[in-house]
Amino acid sequence: MLLSLLLLASRSALAANGGQLLDLAALKGQVVYVDFWASWCAPCRESFPWMNRMQDELGRDGLVIIAVNVDHDHSDAEHFLREHPARFRVVFDPDGVLPGQFGVRGMPTSFLIDRDGRVQSRHAGFRLTDRDPLTQQIRVLLHAH
Template sequence: MRPPCTVLGALVLLSSSVAFATDEPQTLTPMSEDIQAPEFDLQGPAGEPQRLLDHRGKPIILNFWATWCPPCRAEMPSMQRAHEQVADEGIAVIAVNVGEDAETVSRFLAETPVDFPIPLDLDSAVVQSYPVKGLPTTFVIDPSGRLVYSAAGEREWDDPALLDQVRALKVGP
């Protein structure tokens, strides 16, 4: 796991890129407060609508990332593998790109293809509405829309222990 890239003031900016390996276990941190996930209505790189509300009723892995952030780039393939494992189980994976334009994100996706939603938070308004202190930061949202777990820094999202915590949030079959 790598530490998150830092955030300066109200805008998410890269101040340094410290990347190092560690032997810390893959964990999710329970949220200490009862927080409803702020809704968003954004567009993907091809202009397609991306709304959080469209995924209500299922667990959601909601990641905030940027192409300039090495740990963000490094965890994207594991997010794709996680998506491939849980999509048929009714669990959504969404990765909100923070502050970059469609062309920049599309270039990255040409090198690292994913087939889960990538909303573009062009003005960083959405990331500022979440308790994000650095990138990457990921939240797990329960089916009722509450933030239940967070993860600051890079994770291997296809790790069975992480996915089992998300699966435990499912309602019904």
């Protein structure tokens, strides 16, 4: 198990092209919302304004939103971000290392991680009607301690 993790780690470290991947350990103590997205995914477009609002409103309470982009071609992601600017962290994973590890089965998929670094829930897809329940979940985790 450890060996395979190391293998994965070294492979992705090579692929990461200067180290742009995710360091969840450094984010311990905060509530982390990890969102996997791609420029070609239609519901992803709808999630961006909501994620901006969440980061603006709840950032000071300890919420960190990290959007993992899985576009193979980096320029596609850049183009998307020019059209839909992000006010949260964006991580680029063109080789799909992180979605493989997280077991992402559709785009977008998000994971909500509590202040102790435990993944509390996984959410597949994004619809406008998902915004309120997701917001509620984030608030509950922010005020859990």
